[in-house]
Amino acid sequence: MYCDNKSAIALCCNNVQHSRSKHIDIRYHFIKEQVENGVIELYFVNTEYQLADLFTKALGRDRIEFLTSKLGMRSFTPETLKKLMNEEDE
Structure with a gap:
């Protein structure tokens, strides 16, 4: 998965719960769990090339x-x- 937010990638790849991120509801940890299980990998992409912005x-x-x-x-x-x-009609 390509992401243009380095902080979001760090949160997903770091197993430590920080006081600044403890407010994130448990149901939003799906991506983090998938990264830990090796199901998906996160890659940084410069926002200039973030195709999802379209x-x-x-x-x-x-x-x-x-x-x-x-x-x-x-x-x-x-x-x-x-x-x-x-x-197409023909």
């Missing part, structure tokens, strides 16, 4: 275009969409 944040046009290209997504014009729909 689905979770309001972004500017340049940022959207950059992230969609990294995901291999592209935008269709209304005319292209109509052509594709007509091809």
